[in-house]
Amino acid sequence: xxxxxxxxxxxxxRRDRDMTQRDLAERLHITDKAVSKWERGLSYPDVTLLxxxxxxxxxxxxxxxxxxxxxxxxEEERPVKNILEISRENRQSDRRKSAIxxxxxxxxxVGVALLVFWYSGTYIHEEREDSIFxxxxxxxxxxxxxxxxxxxxxxxxxxxxxxxxxxxxxxxxKVVYRLDCRWNRKTYRGVVNACTRTxxxxxxxxxxxxxxxxSPAYVNSLFGYTPVLYTLEKPYPDPFGAPxxxxxxxDYRFYTGELNEKRGIWETxxxxxxxxxxxxxxxxxxxxxxxxxxxxxxxWPEKPYTVYKRVNGEIISxxxxxxSPEIQEAxxxxxxxxx
Numbered sequence: 001x002x003x004x005x006x007x008x009x010x011x012x013x014r015r016d017r018d019m020t021q022r023d024l025a026e027r028l029h030i031t032d033k034a035v036s037k038w039e040r041g042l043s044y045p046d047v048t049l050l051x052x053x054x055x056x057x058x059x060x061x062x063x064x065x066x067x068x069x070x071x072x073x074x075e076e077e078r079p080v081k082n083i084l085e086i087s088r089e090n091r092q093s094d095r096r097k098s099a100i101x102x103x104x105x106x107x108x109x110v111g112v113a114l115l116v117f118w119y120s121g122t123y124i125h126e127e128r129e130d131s132i133f134x135x136x137x138x139x140x141x142x143x144x145x146x147x148x149x150x151x152x153x154x155x156x157x158x159x160x161x162x163x164x165x166x167x168x169x170x171x172x173x174k175v176v177y178r179l180d181c182r183w184n185r186k187t188y189r190g191v192v193n194a195c196t197r198t199x200x201x202x203x204x205x206x207x208x209x210x211x212x213x214x215s216p217a218y219v220n221s222l223f224g225y226t227p228v229l230y231t232l233e234k235p236y237p238d239p240f241g242a243p244x245x246x247x248x249x250x251d252y253r254f255y256t257g258e259l260n261e262k263r264g265i266w267e268t269x270x271x272x273x274x275x276x277x278x279x280x281x282x283x284x285x286x287x288x289x290x291x292x293x294x295x296x297x298x299x300w301p302e303k304p305y306t307v308y309k310r311v312n313g314e315i316i317s318x319x320x321x322x323x324s325p326e327i328q329e330a331x332x333x334x335x336x337x338x339x
Contacts, residue, residue, distance in 0.1 A: 004041035009067040011039040013057040027056050123190075125182040131174035131202050132166055134303070134319070144192055145303070146179065150240025152302040155181050155192040166195060173201035188302060219283050222292050223272055223310040225256040230281075238279075238299055246335050249299060252281045273308055273315055282330040286323065295323060297331040305331075 014024050014035075021039070025032040028049055037043045045053055054064040063069055133152060134145035142163040145152045157163050167175045176198045183190025222228040233251035241247025257269040275281060278296040286293040286307050294308040307318040323331075 002041070003038075003044055005067050006044065006065075007039045007041040009064070010035075010045075010053070010057075013059070014039075017057070024056065028052055122186060123182060123184055127178060127180050129176055129178050129198060129200070131176050132168050135163070135166060135168065136319075137163075144179075144195065147300075148188065150238070150299065151188045152300045153181075153183050154189045154302065155179070155183065156190070157195075158191055158193040161192055161195045167197075170201070176200040176202060219254075219292065222254065222283060222294070223256075223315060224291075225272065227259065228254055228256050228272065229259075229266070229269075230254045230283075241299065243335075247279065247299070248333070248335075249277045249279060250281075251276050252278065252296070254294065275306075275308070278306075280331045280333055282327060284327055284330065286320075286327065295327055295331065297333075 014021070021032040021035040025035050028035075030049070034043075034045075038045055050061050050064060054061045057064070059069065128146075130146040132144050133147055136143045136145065136154075142157040142161075144155045144157060144161075144163075144166065146155065147153075166177070169175060178194075178196045178198055179192050180194035181190055181192040217230055219228040219230065220226060231253050233253070235248040235250050237245055238247040238249050241249075252273075252275040253271055254273040255266070255269045255271055258267040259265075260267050273294060275294070275296050278298055280297045282295050283292050284295060285291065286295055286309070291310075296306045296308070298304055298306055303319050305320050305323050307320060307323075308315055309318060310316075322328075
């Protein structure tokens with residue numbers, strides 16, 4: 001059986017049934033171009049189409065392949081049927097493979113959806129207006145820190161951020177910037193891609209409180225001054241502290257001046273340092289240089305300690321990862337101390 005013989009046989013049987021090439025193609029769920037190629041002897045029908053094609057013409061598969069009608073079954077019928085059985089098995093295998101591919105595609109889609117859900121729940125991309133709490137350079141990498149509900153966001157500066165031009169405060173107060181940033185809500189780290197200065201400023205600390213000298217105390221020597229007085233302002237609860245309602249924050253002020261020892265009052269008084277919104281403060285020789293520094297315990301787990309030290313006549317702040325056990329004990333708060 002050649003392609004030309006089979007094509008002519010298909011065309012003859014199609015015409016006998018008054019069918020067009022399009023009619024036959026629709027019965028077989030193929031294109032009429034494929035039927036045209038068969039009848040012109042350009043190609044064979046796919047083996048999977050032999051059985052349905054024979055049924056359309058009222059033939060047996062062996063008759064279709066032999067290109068003649070016959071009433072008796074020939075010896076070649078068994079091989080043809082074997083071919084059809086193999087074809088059926090192949091189709092079933094293809095269906096199984098297709099089902100597996102569909103299932104895998106569905107799993108991939110579910111995985112992608114879960115990944116998107118996790119990402120959207122973990123990463124935040126936002127524009128926010130905020131003051132810059134801290135600037136930090138580690139190696140060649142520059143960071144800006146901003147406050148986020150009891151935490152500090154550590155934002156790595158992108159190429160478009162002019163790190164040197166960013167100011168934390170000016171004569172009016174804390175400078176406010178519009179930040180385009182993306183950060184991880186679990187690690188509180190991210191990237192700031194744009195940092196644009198606004199005309200707004202923030203006055204004061206976390207909360208407005210009334211000034212009140214509470215248990216004023218003296219330090220014999222601090223920042224090169226003798227003596228130094230420090231006082232506390234009225235405490236207030238940290239809205240983000242844990243346990244909730246039990247963590248209190250204070251403002252500390254350190255003064256120097258002329259003390260009238262007979263009258264027990266300051267003739268003149270100059271404020272050296274004002275620390276806002278901290279949990280506790282102590283005075284100690286932090287770095288072992290023989291001079292006292294002020295060590296404050298902050299409310300942020302990312303930067304738990306601030307050290308205030310006088311260098312070249314200026315008071316600067318340092319942010320150590322930890323402090324000595326003795327200083328840690330001195331910075332314990334009332335709700336933490338063991339009775």
